[in-house]
Amino acid sequence: MCGIVGYIGEKNTKDILLSGLKELEYRGYDSAGIAVLQDGDFQSYKAVGKLVNLEEKTKDFITDKFAVGIGHTRWATHGKPTELNAHPHLGESSYVVHNGIIENYAELKQELTNEGVTFLSQTDTEVIVHQFEKNLKLTNTAFEAFKQTIHELHGAYAILLVTKSEEKTIFFAKNGSPMLVGINAEDEKYFASSDTPLIGHCSDVNYFEDGDYGYVTNDAIIMYDKENRAKEPSFKKLSTNKLSAQKDGYRFFMEKEIYEQSSVIADTLLGRLTDKEVVFDELPASLFEGINEIKLCACGTSYHSAISASYMFERYSKVKTSVEVASEFRYREPIMSKDTLFVVISQSGETADTLETLKMAKRAGLKTLVICNVDNSSMVRLADAFILTRAGVEKGVASTKAFASQVTIFWMLSIYLAKRNDTLNQDEISRQIRLMREIPSSVKVSDDMHEKIKRLSKRYLHGHGFFFIGRDVFFPLALEGALKLKEISYLHAEGYPSGEMKHGPIALADPELFTIALLPQHLLYEKSRSNVEELSARDSTICAISPIEFDKADDYIKTKTHEDYMLEFFEMMLVVQLLSLEISVRLGNDVDMPRNLAKSVTVE
Numbered sequence: 127m128c129g130i131v132g133y134i135g136e137k138n139t140k141d142i143l144l145s146g147l148k149e150l151e152y153r154g155y156d157s158a159g160i161a162v163l164q165d166g167d168f169q170s171y172k173a174v175g176k177l178v179n180l181e182e183k184t185k186d187f188i189t190d191k192f193a194v195g196i197g198h199t200r201w202a203t204h205g206k207p208t209e210l211n212a213h214p215h216l217g218e219s220s221y222v223v224h225n226g227i228i229e230n231y232a233e234l235k236q237e238l239t240n241e242g243v244t245f246l247s248q249t250d251t252e253v254i255v256h257q258f259e260k261n262l263k264l265t266n267t268a269f270e271a272f273k274q275t276i277h278e279l280h281g282a283y284a285i286l287l288v289t290k291s292e293e294k295t296i297f298f299a300k301n302g303s304p305m306l307v308g309i310n311a312e313d314e315k316y317f318a319s320s321d322t323p324l325i326g327h328c329s330d331v332n333y334f335e336d337g338d339y340g341y342v343t344n345d346a347i348i349m350y351d352k353e354n355r356a357k358e359p360s361f362k363k364l365s366t367n368k369l370s371a372q373k374d375g376y377r378f379f380m381e382k383e384i385y386e387q388s389s390v391i392a393d394t395l396l397g398r399l400t401d402k403e404v405v406f407d408e409l410p411a412s413l414f415e416g417i418n419e420i421k422l423c424a425c426g427t428s429y430h431s432a433i434s435a436s437y438m439f440e441r442y443s444k445v446k447t448s449v450e451v452a453s454e455f456r457y458r459e460p461i462m463s464k465d466t467l468f469v470v471i472s473q474s475g476e477t478a479d480t481l482e483t484l485k486m487a488k489r490a491g492l493k494t495l496v497i498c499n500v501d502n503s504s505m506v507r508l509a510d511a512f513i514l515t516r517a518g519v520e521k522g523v524a525s526t527k528a529f530a531s532q533v534t535i536f537w538m539l540s541i542y543l544a545k546r547n548d549t550l551n552q553d554e555i556s557r558q559i560r561l562m563r564e565i566p567s568s569v570k571v572s573d574d575m576h577e578k579i580k581r582l583s584k585r586y587l588h589g590h591g592f593f594f595i596g597r598d599v600f601f602p603l604a605l606e607g608a609l610k611l612k613e614i615s616y617l618h619a620e621g622y623p624s625g626e627m628k629h630g631p632i633a634l635a636d637p638e639l640f641t642i643a644l645l646p647q648h649l650l651y652e653k654s655r656s657n658v659e660e661l662s663a664r665d666s667t668i669c670a671i672s673p674i675e676f677d678k679a680d681d682y683i684k685t686k687t688h689e690d691y692m693l694e695f696f697e698m699m700l701v702v703q704l705l706s707l708e709i710s711v712r713l714g715n716d717v718d719m720p721r722n723l724a725k726s727v728t729v730e
């Protein structure tokens with residue numbers, strides 16, 4: 127997730143921008159930059175890596191008079207994390223910073239290139255400043271040019287733009303990515319992606335809404351809404367606690383990240399779906415040439431998303447698929463054939479076991495693909511190709527939004543391959559794409575659902591263990607639910623295919639064994655239901671998660687009726703995540719930093 131800051135005032139603009147970016151480090155980044163306009167001149171600095179590199183570059187830069195300035199920390203989505211791709215991006219006499227994804231950047235870039243504009247970066251962002259300067263030549267004022275530019279952009283964005291033609295002004299626009307403006311008694315104006323950089327500097331803040339755009343000077347905020355109607359800012363008092371501000375008011379980062387899944391998946395999908403096909407610009411067309419098998423390899427939660435992928439690749443893409451636990455694969459002297467595409471999945475891109483299997487596959491001459499959340503990580507740099515999940519930094523050790531974005535990518539990739547292999551007809555491909563577009567709404571947390579789970583969790587604080595059970599893609603979801611619970615509540619839980627109960631585990635059934643049963647309406651419901659009835663008949667305590675009322679359950683969490691089982695998957699994912707969270711809270715555990723665990727396991 128990128129971070130944006132802006133400042134208009136008489137104080138030390140450079141220090142204000144750098145300290146603001148420091149407050150946004152928690153959002154994760156791989157490069158940073160600032161641009162300051164004072165006395166009619168721009169100074170801009172950019173650096174790859176941590177902010178200390180940018181501080182080093184700017185140490186002799188003095189900003190001791192009135193200035194306007196913008197700054198940015200970049201989490202790469204289009205283009206590698208290099209200095210050229212770092213923001214701010216320069217036109218001829220303007221700079222821009224941006225958080226989000228410009229879906230139509232390719233068309234705009236093509237038009238501008240045809241008109242002779244030279245692009246320096248691979249980013250989507252750079253089209254904004256060149257489009258603005260193109261419009262500046264066609265309109266009477268910088269604001270008209272900015273307004274025209276914003277109306278030509280499709281996608282998600284939070285934008286700040288400064289230009290020599292309006293030296294005391296910052297232009298802003300917000301649509302889908304967060305941004306706010308803060309004020310104080312000294313007529314200073316502060317912008318940021320979240321409120322932490324403003325704490326201690328501003329008394330009041332206005333959170334921009336989608337479609338808001340306009341400009342700010344040191345004595346005015348001129349704002350318009352998405353209908354182009356003039357709009358007054360609605361200021362609220364700013365909180366003073368930075369840590370709670372980073373959590374955006376949630377109790378834990380994990381809770382915040384569960385709630386973020388809706389917007390995260392919207393980002394994961396952005397620019398990758400048309401009505402007729404899935405598009406992965408980042409994949410070389412040759413990647414799948416000569417491939418007859420896919421082998422997926424990962425650890426932990428990423429291994430669970432890999433199992434869900436295996437069902438989709440075989441069902442939709444008709445590609446033989448197998449899944450490996452990386453720590454096992456490393457040492458079992460596996461047979462690897464060159465017609466196998468070796469896919470590693472990793473949130474961090476640094477997990478030692480997974481990284482080693484990637485090296486094994488490379489040594490064996492296999493084509494390799496990584497599904498990862500961190501650009502420029504070891505795995506991204508090593509694999510032949512990569513797909514970024516765009517989940518933003520995940521601070522909770524127990525993975526949630528990264529898992530959700532991985533499964534989303536795999537659903538897209540299975541349909542991408544189905545089109546390439548001609549294993550689904552166009553109607554079905556279009557239907558699948560229409561369903562994918564509903565994922566963000568299926569993972570939106572409802573207050574009723576969360577409240578129900580919070581109340582229910584008090585009944586599950588003891589017992590001698592949990593079974594999470596499900597069939598087909600709900601089996602890896604059962605594994606994931608069990609892992610979440612173990613990780614943060616320290617209670618014992620196992621995930622099982624529902625059909626396995628009678629092969630031994632049912633011997634454990636009694637009232638102190640809690641079974642969390644995933645009962646989707648659109649996938650093997652009757653089979654799953656009879657498995658649960660076997661447990662219920664032996665007095666296991668059952669919590670059924672289903673759109674269909676289940677009379678033999680002791681507890682029942684009702685999920686929505688969806689058109690397809692994959693949307694049921696995402697909603698039930700939400701339920702098991704929230705259930706583990708609320709049980710852990712009641713047990714008084716450290717939800718974000720559970721005992722014995724690390725966020726990235728970079729050792730064997």
Ligand code: AGP
Pocket residue numbers: 425426427428471472473474475476477480523524525526613724725726727
């Ligand atoms: C997930 O909740 C765990 N924290 C852990 O299993 C994690 O998924 C595993 O260590 C793999 O990490 P990676 O995705 O960064 O490779």
